[in-house]
Amino acid sequence: MAHSRTARRRWTAAIGLTGVAALALSACAESGRTDDPGAGQVGGTLTFGAAGAPKLFDPFYATDGETFRVSRQMYEGLVGFKPGTAEVEPALATKWDSSEDGKTWTFTLKENVKFHDDSDFNAEAVCFNFDRWYNQKGAGQSDAVSQYWLDNFGGFADTPDKPSLYKSCTAKDAKTAVIELNEATSQFPSVLGFTSFSISSPTALKQYDADNVVAAGDSFTYPAYANEHPTGTGPFKFSKFDKANNVVELVRNDNYHGTKAKLDKIVFRIIPDETARKQALEAGDIDGYDLPNAADWPGLKEKGFNVAVRPAFNVLYLGINQKNNPKLQDLKVRQALMYAINRDQLVKSQLPEGASVATQFMPSTVDGYNKDLKAVGYDPEKAKALLAEAGASDLTLKFFWPTEVTRPYMPSPKDIQAAIAGDLEKAGIKLEVSSKPWNGGYLTDVDQGIPDLFMLGWTGDNGTAHNWIGTFFGRTDNRFNTGASPWGAELAAELAAASSEPDETKRSDMYVELNKKIMEQYLPAIPVSHSPPALVLKSDVKGVVPSPLTDERFGQASKG
Structure with a gap:
């Protein structure tokens, strides 16, 4: 049984996410979708239309949704999230206990689990993965490569100037892994449900030189493990990535330790254009795709497709880089940007029904949300x-x-950019507008601090406040380069103090106050909106539960 304090943590998290779960269930009911795992036949191929190619197949180095979508079918972590919610549940670990100070976590592992290469999953494998993450070298420490580790665990073994949350992992016996942290955190153990911290086969990691990441100018090259030999414990395993035909293929893992997948295969067909994805669905060439344009929802429903709407568990923001232009370090200038954007009109014209203007950098279902904050209204004269x-x-x-x-937060980047740029220009701000493909230079440019303003957002990985504002501003070397401003270190320290506060009530109050300070004293970026994204599937596809975390898994999906 979990320690009483851990149990209280779990119970509180579940209560805080009841609204998310209720919304998810409501969305399911409205779409008429069947979630019964027993429904549907065994066999067949599910073809899913992907908006882009996966960056790679090693989830630890992943930063984008298309990579995560494919990876989560092949890999599992110690914990997962209950389908349709952000509530933590057991996965490769069956239970866990924490010490009184929240620094020592003991995980009891599921037995008789094999990796796809038939090697054993056990406590030694768990510790091998943690030590691999912690001991990244060279290019592997780059923010563009190990972003999730840096955002959630901090530094590495050889970066004493940037300490890590992680201290050590010990295999007490084959089914017991003990993880030591350097300080308590509100993130544990839910952070271990992130796809990035899935457990890979140590045998395959060593055989295919998994850590051999090489910087090549502004980009990176990845080793054979990441490109050709991903090896997890999940219900599907890697078959091929046919780049000539833009197709990724996964096949059923017949030795899966849990309920075997019904499908023989999952095929991810890469179709970058949203209109082309819609046409492929209507033609019967694919069985579903993510993030249909809101304007298409009614028409898709009329044609008998299942449009499953997720809760708005995300935020779109206009990023502000503190590094390049000294004028952006003036709070009045950043406030002017916020007054200049007609966020209410943007939500009404560009986003689906149910979207709302953001008053802060997290949705109202996250504990620590400040209910007293009001959205700053559109006022171009005030901006001037x-x-x-x-x-x-x-x-x-x-x-x-x-x-x-x-x-999910940005269904049509081109149209949203045009709306924001038009508003800023009306306030007298001159813009040098530039665009690049998401995985073809855009994220790299943002990470390297090249633009002054940029469009990004976030879909929550879990229900903790730290996963939102802690991820954004908890480091000074972030995408906003807050370390260039005099308040950047202060904000990071305040966020660290909140996350490490063991008393849940006090921690929640700290986050409520921090949300107020972020919006009124710091304003490192402009929160724009929260938007409910959808997933569209053929009516004969069963067993796919829409997730507020976009954490859909196809292990129990079926066709017909």
Whole structure:
């Protein structure tokens, strides 16, 4: 049995996410979808239309949704999330206990589990993975490569100037792994449900030189493990990535330790254009795709497709880089940007029904949300006045936006960019607008601090406040380069203190106050909106549960 304090943590998290679960269930009911795992026949191939190619197949190095979508069918972590919710549940670990100070976590592991290469999953394999992550070298430590580790665990073994949350992992016996942390955190153990921290086969990691990441100019090359030999414990295993035909193929893992997958295969067909994905669905060439344009929802429903709407567990923001232009370090200039954007009109014109203007960087279902914050209204004259007061009436900014991508919070980047850019220009701000493919230079440029303004967002990985504002601003070397401003280190320290506070009530109050300070004193970026994304499937596809985390798994999916 879990320690009483751990049990209280779990219970509180579940209560805090009841709204998310209720929304998910409501969405399922409205779509008329069948979730019964026993429904549907065994066999067949599910073809899913992907918006882009996976970056690679090693989830630890992944940063994008298309990579995660494929990876989560092949891999599992110690914990997972209950389908349709953000509630933590057992996965490769059957239970866990924490010490009184929250620094020592003992995981009891599922037995008789094999990796896809038929090697054994056990406590030694768990510790091998943790030590592999912690001991990344060279290019493997780059923010563009190990972003999830840096955001959630901090530094590496050889970065004493950047300490890590992780301390050690010990295999007490084959089914017991003990993980030591350097401090308590609100993130544990739910962070272990992130796809990035899935458990890989140590045998395959060693055989295929998994850590051999090489920087090549502004990009990176990855080893054979990441490109050709991903090896997890999940219900599907890697078959091939046919780049000539833009197809990724997974096949059923017949030795899976849990309920075997019904499908013989999953095929991810890469179709970058959203209209082309819709046409492929209507033609019967694919069985579903993610993030259909909201304007298409009614028509798709009328044609008998299942449009499953997820809860709006995300945020779109206009990023502000503190590094390049000193004028952006003036709070009045950043406030002017917020007043200049007609967020209410953007939500009404660009986003689906149920979207809302963001008052802060997390949705209302996350514990620590500040209910007293109100959205700043559209006021271009106020924006001009603030710019004048700051001596920035002649402001010129580099504004970047992504192509070849559709995100839950950003269904049409081109149209959203046009709306934001038009508003900023009306306030007298000159823009140098530039675009690049999401995985073809855009994220790299943002990570390297090239643009002054950029469009990004976030879909929560779990229900903790740290996963939102802690991920964004908990480090000073983040995408906003807050370390270049005098308040960046102060904000990071305040977020660290909140996450390590063991008392849940006090921690929640700290986050409520931090949300207020972020919006009124720091304003490192402009939160724009929360948007309910959808998943569209053929009516004969059963067993896919829409997730607020976009954490859909196809292990119990079937056709017919």
